[in-house]
Amino acid sequence: MMNETIFNFWHLNDSKLPLNVLMSGISYCDKNYRIERHGENLYSFEYIIDGSGVLEINSQTLYPQKNDVYILTKNSDHIYYSSEDQPWIKIWIIFNGDFAESLFKQYLPENTYLIKECNILSYMNEIISLSSATHMDYSSFIDEVTVLLLKIVLRLKNHLKHKAPTVSEQIKSYLDGNIENKVDLDDLSEQLGYSKNHMIKMFRETYGITPYAYFRKHKIELAEQYLLNTHLSINEISNKLNFADQHYFSSVFKSVAGVSPSEYRQIK
Template structure:
């Protein structure tokens, strides 16, 4: 049995919205077995190879290559590799109020395994951040929190796999590219419809133009960065692909009614009352 483990338990800070506790890669053997009862943690574990068993809350699952299994707060669980084909898996363990909120908002209750859902690029990014010895813990949690959100959205979209209408396909394109700059011409080429037709369908279905929806979704994500990370206004603007900080602040104020800095300051003031 070989493992690469990055341990942050000793840096746990109850004031942070998310705490990263452990991350690593496990090359399991036939003796690999973990059992917990009611611990305050969440975990994503992606199976790169092999097979095994997850017993959680009186249910049994058989995670294998390209599956994700999920450990949830206060759950009673036991998981172990098969003897013939033991797991190779990459994983992250975390907790915190923001983590709990993400699970409640985006994943169906009692979601413990997602079949055939490749999140390896996200998990590799987490390991890369966790291995950076120059990074302080607050910065590490900020960066990994964003990736955890992306994983949860990816899992949700995978679970909701269905035949989408054209407006829903447009919305999915916008949601997937929420941190990028995307034009209606890009979506038009991707879906094979004219730009005007896409705008018309989307407005009829959702009651707003694609531009307004995309801008508002970016502002909602900006709020989460303001409330749950240490990123400054310029960094948030760049991360969400706004043309510049001034344009981002103008968009934010037009939607929310106050500037990003006022929004962050007001929230912190409420938290200290």
């Protein structure tokens, strides 16, 4: 059953302040949890404590899961919903204002909506603790939250800066490491938290080729080395490289190399 702790500050918003908090809270989602917004004046950080789900934002489809941060930006079109099997437990804050806009412009790359494996739970817990404090006036509350939001943005910025591989590089590394195996982009999509179409698009933009074409090309290059430098039969090479059968291997080999495996071995 859906359970949420929500702190609402809409009624306290002050246009003179550089930052306003609209809402904050903790959500224990269920399979029916779904939020949709179009072009609203808000920003949000949502940290996934546990579970998984989907974020569709500005034509991207992303898969936030445990220990990820997803980001909602001003004027974005977004829909997000929890998985049925492992619904989200998440802690979040929604805010706006000139300071918020400046934070995003100065510190975070444009069109960044998901940051993987970046733990900001301690900061988010502090925000919830401040949200629940009955003794604090709104202006003092905003002062405290402003500092925490800056800390969160700097944590995200530094995480992105030192996060070694891009999505494209992660895909390439996965393909290179599994060149003799069968690969499934659906499995990789789940691991990386990006839709398969988005991964293909990113990979093509980086390397000028689809992941499938890259993988096939390099698998055949390895087959060429086996043909030149070993006494393995064509069938053995086909099996070693996890092709369905020798006929399919020969067909793929000829489409890439221009000759059949047996012809390649004779020519070289």
